Amino acid sequence: MKLRPFLLIPVFVFLTSNFVLLSSSALAAQGVPTPPNIPISPRRAAAFGATIVTGLLALQYAHRRKPFILLWLAGWGLIVPMMLLLARGYESVTASRAAVGAAQFLGVCSATFYFWSADVYRYTRYVQPHRLKALPALGVLLIVVSIALGPASALVLGFLITAALLAATGALYAAIVIERHMIGAGLIAFVMFGLAVSNVTATVLVSRMLTSGEFVFEITTVNAVLYTFCALGIHQLVFEDMTYELRMTNRRLESAREELLQASITDPLTGCHNRRFLEQVMYRELQRHRRFNLAMSLLFIDIDRFKAINDSLGHDAGDRVLQYVARFLKRHIREADYVFRWGGDEFLALITCTGEEARRKAAMLKSNFDAAPDAVELPPGIGLSVGWIEVPPGTNDLMPLVAEADARMYVDKGAR
Structure with missing residues (x-):
């Protein structure tokens, strides 16, 4: 424990006074006169x-x-x-x-x-x-x-x-x-x-x-x-x-560091994760699913007629649609899974389930979106097109599978 210098002053005074007292007593015992006391x-x-x-x-x-x-x-x-x-x-x-x-x-x-x-x-x-x-x-x-x-x-x-x-x-x-x-x-x-x-x-x-x-x-x-x-x-x-x-x-x-970190991995408009965050969690999630033998699937989601809305109603209306879709996806996809804004009007979901469960999840998202009570506030013709794919065991890179889910999304869009 380190003592501060000013705390040593009382110790010094105490030791000095004892030394003077002992010295005075020794001198008095030898018959040497001691100095007179000074009143303070x-x-x-x-x-x-x-x-x-x-x-x-x-x-x-x-x-x-x-x-x-x-x-x-x-x-x-x-x-x-x-x-x-x-x-x-x-x-x-x-x-x-x-x-x-x-x-x-x-x-x-x-x-x-x-x-x-x-x-x-x-x-x-x-x-x-x-x-x-x-x-x-x-x-x-x-x-x-x-x-x-x-x-x-x-x-x-x-x-x-x-x-x-x-x-x-x-x-x-x-x-x-x-x-x-x-x-x-x-x-x-x-x-x-x-x-x-x-x-x-x-x-x-x-x-x-x-x-x-x-x-x-x-x-x-x-x-x-x-x-x-x-x-x-x-x-x-x-x-x-x-x-x-x-x-x-x-x-x-x-x-501030946490805020910067969240800003770097979050889309500011929708509050969903961005592509950078997928790159950060991709290998960790692949290893976790491989370790616990869990199935994993991807959903690639696109908003129908979004470009027409932007062109006819303006970007503010398009932003409101994006925010509504983001809230909808967060409500209908578990918190343990991930929702990313992939870019433009495209979203990506990384979920823990088999391919068959992913297919049913895609169908449920489309039907629930069309039947949502607050969907009447959206411009007419808005809907979701969803492509899905199961991640095969031993996969080390999701990007080729994202491209495949994107292609299946376009197939689903053409069938609507």
């Missing part, structure tokens, strides 16, 4: 991690040029200023409260981009430009609420809106899992639902988080883990999207 701001660390993920998504977008990747990039990119706004200190209370409101607005915008990404990927078009015009007004509202009513009010409002957007995003990606069976989409859906629950939980605990700092570490840790899985899910989704496109392209190519 969780919010600045989160901004740094979001910057790395944003850079990776930028590389993915440069390679794939998919709009949903660009929207994910924008969503992760907004996490950076959101975290930095909360990480720094402010001299005035008003500035601090405004920063909280602005950070909540950036969080809502980030969740909006996540939802937009799923919307674009599924082509559901829930996000429309006129709906996005409400975002600036929401940003002003969050900042004003934070300044006027305090950070707790802005946090509650921002968390609830963000939770709703994240839950909707999770629902869309869950639908993608059902439709396309993508692991990456499933992981993202799980993360989005988890983050929605985390935001609702923060809404309930916001007063205790602000006053005593309770549950801040726990919620921050849960969010960090969920966002890590989110980054993995996005990259997995990008890879699966590429393989899905390749699979769909292969299916379209296969479908």
Whole structure:
């Protein structure tokens, strides 16, 4: 199994941290002073991690040029200023409260981009430009609420809106899992639902988080883990999207190949097989009948007075007659047998039966055609002339027998 390079980063950090820990312990045991611990701001660390993920998504977008990747990039990119706004200190209370409101607005915008990404990927078009015009007004509202009513009010409002957007995003990606069976989409859906629950939980605990700092570490840790899985899910989704496109392209190519194959062996006017298809199946059918000791016969069918119809009523009328005869032959000849348009007003049938059965089949076709109720719609004088011949055992080429059936057809035409 091949690991992607970005998945090796946590392994490297883990091994490096263990090495540093062991080295520090060894130095301390020898009486060598160890360097002092350096405090790290969780919010600045989160901004740094979001910057790395944003850079990776930028590389993915440069390679794939998919709009949903660009929207994910924008969503992760907004996490950076959101975290930095909360990480720094402010001299005035008003500035601090405004920063909280602005950070909540950036969080809502980030969740909006996540939802937009799923919307674009599924082509559901829930996000429309006129709906996005409400975002600036929401940003002003969050900042004003934070300044006027305090950070707790802005946090509650921002968390609830963000939770709703994240839950909707999770629902869309869950639908993608059902439709396309993508692991990456499933992981993202799980993360989005988890983050929605985390935001609702923060809404309930916001007063205790602000006053005593309770549950801040726990919620921050849960969010960090969920966002890590989110980054993995996005990259997995990008890879699966590429393989899905390749699979769909292969299916379209296969479908186009089948259509071309059918077009090459089918007469476009009547829908019957053409001469080329007879050449393809002739040797296969001869071998099959020889292997199973089955009789085979040919029927050569010609439309009476067809040239006169073309000359007097036009080619459109002649085409309608050809289509009617083709439908008639397909109804009265088994699907296991073959009906070919041989050329002009001539048809050829390759059927599994003896010569005597072929003779009776020819007589039945002529009588049924004359007695067909819908035959009254045809020009007067239309009928069928049929020549038949049994294929002798050991035959390797049907063409001489086709010529013989053609000659017998003319004998039958002269007798009408």
